[in-house]
Amino acid sequence: MSALSRLIVPAMLFFILAACGGAPTPTATPVPPTATPAPTAEPTAILPTEAPTATAVPQVAVITVGIDPGFEPFVFTREGKLAGFDVDLLNAMAAEGDFEVAYIVAPFDEIFNGLQNGKYDAAISAITVTEERKTLVDFTAPYFESGKAPVSFYNPGQGIAIRTDNTAITGPESLVAGVRVGVKKGTTGAAFAAQQTTAEIIEFADSPDAIQSLVAGEVDAVIVDIPVIVDYIKRNPTAGIRVTGGPVTEEVYAIAVSKAKPAVLEVLDAALVKVKASGAYDQIYNRWFGAP
Numbered sequence: 001m002s003a004l005s006r007l008i009v010p011a012m013l014f015f016i017l018a019a020c021g022g023a024p025t026p027t028a029t030p031v032p033p034t035a036t037p038a039p040t041a042e043p044t045a046i047l048p049t050e051a052p053t054a055t056a057v058p059q060v061a062v063i064t065v066g067i068d069p070g071f072e073p074f075v076f077t078r079e080g081k082l083a084g085f086d087v088d089l090l091n092a093m094a095a096e097g098d099f100e101v102a103y104i105v106a107p108f109d110e111i112f113n114g115l116q117n118g119k120y121d122a123a124i125s126a127i128t129v130t131e132e133r134k135t136l137v138d139f140t141a142p143y144f145e146s147g148k149a150p151v152s153f154y155n156p157g158q159g160i161a162i163r164t165d166n167t168a169i170t171g172p173e174s175l176v177a178g179v180r181v182g183v184k185k186g187t188t189g190a191a192f193a194a195q196q197t198t199a200e201i202i203e204f205a206d207s208p209d210a211i212q213s214l215v216a217g218e219v220d221a222v223i224v225d226i227p228v229i230v231d232y233i234k235r236n237p238t239a240g241i242r243v244t245g246g247p248v249t250e251e252v253y254a255i256a257v258s259k260a261k262p263a264v265l266e267v268l269d270a271a272l273v274k275v276k277a278s279g280a281y282d283q284i285y286n287r288w289f290g291a292p
Helices: 003-021 085-097 108-116 188-196 207-215 226-235 262-278 280-288
Strands: 062-067 076-078 081-083 100-105 158-163 180-184 200-204 221-225 241-244
Touching: 062 085, 062 108, 062 262, 081 085, 085 100, 085 262, 085 280, 158 188, 158 207, 158 226, 180 188, 180 207, 188 200, 188 221, 200 207, 207 221, 207 226, 207 241, 221 226, 226 241, 262 280
Parallel strands: 062 100, 180 200, 180 221
Antiparallel strands: 076 081, 158 221, 158 241
8 A cells, every 4th residue: 555545544534433423412501500499487377366345344242322312303212211213213223233232321411421431332312423522432424414304494403492472582693691591411502502602501401401491481592403493393382482593503413432442333334324225214214204
């Protein structure tokens, strides 16, 4: 074999081998590793919440109540038993509130002391709510107030009663020196007479005694609760007395409660709401108040 042949043959073999081997295997492009997501916190379970419930009213078995039976038609005695609007109302409240009432009869001017020294849990006797009294005792929601009576002359408040033949006294401005005015001791009427007039003040233990003194001519006028005056005229149409002028005070009546007895206050307020809602309050109201 010539020298040229020796060069050609190896070259040809190279190309043949290259053709037989095919194209070179492509190199795979590396794929970046997929990041493993960080574990998430377990979802917080939503727990059911309890529906709000009404605050339970405390349980009180017996409420001791101071009462002055000298405020007919609110409180008085009939055949030796307590009677009147206040008594019927509180008894109805006791039935609704599932408690008993133990009444203790006392003069009105001793009731507030009794509430403060623990003798009574509460007191009812057409008691007027005043800022001064609020410093001594607590009060329930009002149970008798202006604008609620079926007729205007049964609205709460102090009024002036005179004899029908008296033309000189027309209002509080007529209660001057030389005029004798009867009042019930310890009441807002007594306070008004002392602070707002210059008349001679004569105190009585009970409103009926003051009115009887007016009928007898022993005093020239009396200042007591208007419903008390009107009720007296209704029951004694020939007594010869009348109301003159309008109310000298604007008042509301509520049950007084010892500041040391918050549970009693709560029980009484709840019972009053129930009595009004049931219609019992209106029935009691209509039973006791009507035109004279």
